[in-house]
Amino acid sequence: MSDGESAVSEVASEPDSTVLADTESKSPVIDASGLSHAFGDVVVLDDLSLTVEPGEIVALVGPNGSGKTTLLQFLSKVRAPNAGTVTVGAGDRTRVGYLPQRPEFREGFTVADTLRFYTQFVEEDVDVGTTLDRVGLSEAADRRVEALSGGMTRLLGLARALVGDPDVVVLDEPASGLDPGMVERLFEIVAELAAEGTAVVLSSHNLGPVERTADRVVVLDGGRFVATGSPQELVESAEATDLQTAFGTLVSTEEVAGR
Numbered sequence: 719m720s721d722g723e724s725a726v727s728e729v730a731s732e733p734d735s736t737v738l739a740d741t742e743s744k745s746p747v748i749d750a751s752g753l754s755h756a757f758g759d760v761v762v763l764d765d766l767s768l769t770v771e772p773g774e775i776v777a778l779v780g781p782n783g784s785g786k787t788t789l790l791q792f793l794s795k796v797r798a799p800n801a802g803t804v805t806v807g808a809g810d811r812t813r814v815g816y817l818p819q820r821p822e823f824r825e826g827f828t829v830a831d832t833l834r835f836y837t838q839f840v841e842e843d844v845d846v847g848t849t850l851d852r853v854g855l856s857e858a859a860d861r862r863v864e865a866l867s868g869g870m871t872r873l874l875g876l877a878r879a880l881v882g883d884p885d886v887v888v889l890d891e892p893a894s895g896l897d898p899g900m901v902e903r904l905f906e907i908v909a910e911l912a913a914e915g916t917a918v919v920l921s922s923h924n925l926g927p928v929e930r931t932a933d934r935v936v937v938l939d940g941g942r943f944v945a946t947g948s949p950q951e952l953v954e955s956a957e958a959t960d961l962q963t964a965f966g967t968l969v970s971t972e973e974v975a976g977r
């Protein structure tokens with residue numbers, strides 16, 4: 719551990735050798751350990767560990783190209799790292815809803831039909847209308863997916879991620895391209911999910927809503943977590959007035975650049 723690390727609290731995983739049968743509600747729903755990954759010679763993630771509890775909102779922030787998307791792909795298990803392990807839930811029934819950075823849908827189908835298509839993969843009855851209403855897409859239910867704006871396509875991706883009430887929701891820049899009202903709505907949805915016990919891990923450059931909503935902020939830079947803690951802890955540790963200002967301090971120190 720370098721002295722320059724501005725971590726507020728380490729993201730160390732708990733020793734898990736004890737029997738956790740009676741403390742299941744406290745066991746992490748995501749347990750990622752020793753994640754490392756390189757694209758060619760470029761090391762993107764360097765020995766990262768992270769645990770996420772049920773009902774927790776973890777926001778991953780970092781400069782462009784810092785590896786947020788790559789890490790979220792590993793956490794949602796759509797892709798595997800070069801090294802390290804990711805355990806999601808206690809068994810194979812734990813479901814992850816994933817919103818990729820650029821959600822894509824098959825052209826020629828309406829928004830409602832598209833969402834209905836995905837409901838066949840879950841056991842629960844899904845009310846497509848309610849789900850579309852939740853993400854603000856009711857008015858566009860009969861529109862073809864290729865006619866959606868970028869922001870609306872992302873909202874449909876969010877709706878798809880929520881189908882079947884997954885235990886974990888991983889959202890890659892869900893607020894990107896949304897108008898201010900929808901950004902607020904998005905973070906409200908995130909807070910609602912967490913209140914229902916869903917773990918939410920998201921990446922975002924919208925640090926205002928992140929500061930108001932996240933339980934924990936993890937700052938990724940240079941392949942490492944350079945800080946982690948509650949928004950307030952990060953702001954205080956950086957002697958900043960808000961998360962936006964703290965971010966500028968946390969990702970621009972000599973120690974970080976020298977890693």
Ligand SMILES: Nc1ncnc2c1ncn2[C@@H]1O[C@H](COP(=O)(O)OP(=O)(O)OP(=O)(O)O)[C@@H](O)[C@H]1O
Nearest residue numbers: 757760762780781782783784785786787788789819
């Ligand atoms: N398939 C790939 N092949 C080669 N390099 C890649 C690939 N995917 C990502 N990278 C590189 O890995 C690094 C991390 O990319 P990633 O998309 O994870 O960053 P990010 O933090 O999500 O960025 P942004 O905030 O701009 O979305 C970047 O340098 C990127 O160029």
